[in-house]
Amino acid sequence: MTGQGVPATDNSLRSRASIDRDLRQILCDVLGLDTDEVDDFDADTGLFGHLPELDSMAVAGLLTEMEDRLDIVIEDDDVDGEMLETYGGLLAFTEAKVAES
Template sequence: MRADGAVQVEDTVRATLRDVLGLSEARVAAFDEQTPLFGALPELDSMAVAGLLTELEDRLGILIEDDDIDGETLETFGALTRFANAKALQ
C-alpha cells in the first residue's frame, strides 16, 4: 500500500465510519480534515470506538495497541486518517 495507499486508507476509514456508525454515504463523503468526530458525533460513543478500531484493524490489516490511542486520535477525521495511514503505511 504505497503509491495510492493514502487514498485507499482514507477511503477505508470513510467506509468503516459509515458501516460501523450507520452514517449515510453522503454525510461521510462530506467529512474533511477538520470534521470533529468523538464528542461531536452522537453515534461515536465509547462502545462504538471499540468497534470502529477493531474494524479498522481488520480492513487495513493492522494491529492497534491500547497505548496507540489517545484523546487526539479520534478528535477529527483528519487525525483518525493520519493515525490509520501511519499504521497501514509504515
C-alpha cells in the same frame, strides 16, 4: 484482499486515497452513518464528542474493524483523544499504522 483490490498483506502499495476511501466506508458501516454525510468529512470534521454515534462503545468496534479491514494492529497505548478528535487526525493515525505494517 481488501475491498479496493489491494492485498491486505501488502500495505506499502496502498495510496492515501485508498486508505481515505476505506476509512470512510468503515465509519459508515460501523457507525451507521449516511455515505453522503461521511463523504463531506474534511480534516477538521469533529468525531469523538461531536458525532453521537461515536461513543465509547463504538470506538472499540471502530478500532477492531479498522484492524480487520486495513490489516493493521492498534495497541491500547496508540489510542488517545487526539487521534479520534477529528477525521484528519484519524486519517493521519490510520496512514501511519498502514505504513508500519
